[in-house]
Amino acid sequence: MNRPIRVLIAKPGLDGHDRGALTLAMGLRDEGMEVIYTGVRQTVENIVRTCSQEYVDVLGLSLLSGGHNYYFPKIIDLLKEKGLGHILVLAGGIIPNEDRESLKAKGVKEIFGPGSTISDIANYIRENVRGEDS
Amino acid sequence: MKQDIDKLIAGALSGEENSLSCLLAMVENDDTSASRILNAISPSLGKAYRIGITGSPGSGKSTLIDKLVGIMRGKGLTVGVICVDPSSPVTGGAVLGDRIRMEQHYSDDGVFIRSMASRGSYGGISKAVGVSVALFDAFGKDVIIVETVGIGQEGIDITRIVDTTLLVLAPGWGDSMQLMKAGILEVADIIAINKADLGADELADSIRDILTLSSRKSVPPVIQTQALNNIGIEDLYHELENQRGKHHHNEKNGR
Numbered sequence: 254m255n256r257p258i259r260v261l262i263a264k265p266g267l268d269g270h271d272r273g274a275l276t277l278a279m280g281l282r283d284e285g286m287e288v289i290y291t292g293v294r295q296t297v298e299n300i301v302r303t304c305s306q307e308y309v310d311v312l313g314l315s316l317l318s319g320g321h322n323y324y325f326p327k328i329i330d331l332l333k334e335k336g337l338g339h340i341l342v343l344a345g346g347i348i349p350n351e352d353r354e355s356l357k358a359k360g361v362k363e364i365f366g367p368g369s370t371i372s373d374i375a376n377y378i379r380e381n382v383r384g385e386d387s
Numbered sequence: 388m389k390q391d392i393d394k395l396i397a398g399a400l401s402g403e404e405n406s407l408s409c410l411l412a413m414v415e416n417d418d419t420s421a422s423r424i425l426n427a428i429s430p431s432l433g434k435a436y437r438i439g440i441t442g443s444p445g446s447g448k449s450t451l452i453d454k455l456v457g458i459m460r461g462k463g464l465t466v467g468v469i470c471v472d473p474s475s476p477v478t479g480g481a482v483l484g485d486r487i488r489m490e491q492h493y494s495d496d497g498v499f500i501r502s503m504a505s506r507g508s509y510g511g512i513s514k515a516v517g518v519s520v521a522l523f524d525a526f527g528k529d530v531i532i533v534e535t536v537g538i539g540q541e542g543i544d545i546t547r548i549v550d551t552t553l554l555v556l557a558p559g560w561g562d563s564m565q566l567m568k569a570g571i572l573e574v575a576d577i578i579a580i581n582k583a584d585l586g587a588d589e590l591a592d593s594i595r596d597i598l599t600l601s602s603r604k605s606v607p608p609v610i611q612t613q614a615l616n617n618i619g620i621e622d623l624y625h626e627l628e629n630q631r632g633k634h635h636h637n638e639k640n641g642r
Contacts, residue, residue, distance in 0.1 A: 256415075256416045257474075257479055257480065257481075257504065257506075278482055279482060281480065282475065282478070282480035282481060282482045283475075283478055283480060284478065284480060285475075285478040285479045285480040286480050287474075287480065287481045287483060287502075287504045288480070288481065288482050288483065289482075289483045289484075289486060289502050290482070290484060290487060291486075291487065291490075291493075292487040292490055295493075296494070298494055299490075299493040299494050302404070302493060302494065303486070303493060305404045305405050305408055306404060306408055306499055306500055306501055307408070307483075307486075307501065307502055308408045308409060308411065308412040335405070336405050337405065
């Protein structure tokens with residue numbers, strides 16, 4: 254069955270800049286995905302609980318404040334703890350090059366910074382999400 | 388999605404949100420699973436109060452739900468919320484944006500919010516909503532709220548799967564000609580005029596006037612609310628409780 258891929262776009266921590274997150278939400282909608290957006294300034298716990306309630310395939314984390322090394326690993330750890338380790342975690346926003354490898358080692362599957370295109374992100378998602386029933 | 392339905396049902400009964408969430412996804416994605424799940428839970432249905440909330444886009448349905456859930460939680464009731472937003476007729480994609488109005492409940496264990504896309508249904512809800520409501524009922528939610536896609540006139544599917552239908556309008560919605568038209572106005576149990584600070588008296592009067600002339604047995608209560616300012620929400624909640632009483636009364640009378 255060809256069910257739509259479900260994506261949660263989330264903004265953890267103290268960062269109110271969500272133009273990129275909103276652009277991506279609409280872009281992935283146009284790519285045929287069902288996209289949920291948490292709103293800004295979310296806690297680790299709220300993001301993980303939303304992942305559970307919304308049964309998403311993908312979690313896209315957006316952060317421009319510099320807090321990524323703190324928040325992203327915490328979110329990934331809690332996802333695993335809650336039995337949601339199968340969710341594909343992607344990151345975007347302002348992530349300095351020197352932080353990319355450590356974030357990937359901690360479970361961020363790919364990082365899409367400024368200049369990434371919607372179709373790159375959508376194609377990556379389609380290639381890496383295996384529909385359980387498709 | 389090969390997980391055993393019985394195991395998921397047992398998990399959901401013991402309060403595992405992941406299991407309930409997976410069952411909801413099965414209901415959405417696969418009709419055969421949906422009927423099997425419905426069969427399995429059918430003995431435990433009928434306890435919850437099911438409320439449908441419908442109305443035009445931007446009238447404030449999600450914000451009203453946010454405030455109503457606050458009151459319900461204050462009374463110790465657990466709540467399941469299903470929010471339906473439209474799927475693109477072009478790509479099948481959707482932005483499911485209702486949850487964002489209900490942020491204060493994200494961390495509350497007594498509230499489960501699930502967003503659904505309409506996936507080609509045009510009656511204001513999706514095919515999966517009926518069984519999804521049953522799932523929340525079977526797993527012990529005291530109240531289940533379904534928010535439809537923003538609709539105008541004809542989306543009345545919701546009325547078939549809930550006990551009470553609340554229609555949300557906003558000032559500027561239309562004149563008496565609009566109120567005379569067939570559709571949702573004939574079947575709504577309660578009408579809320581939200582954003583009442585923009586001037587709702589005229590619309591409220593017109594609704595009462597026009598619906599008095601209609602063939603409806605009674606004119607539904609018309610409540611003015613300002614969801615953002617938390618005004619009129621208690622009145623609306625009491626009216627929902629009144630309707631629940633009526634519903635149960637009618638059931639006893641074999642309606």
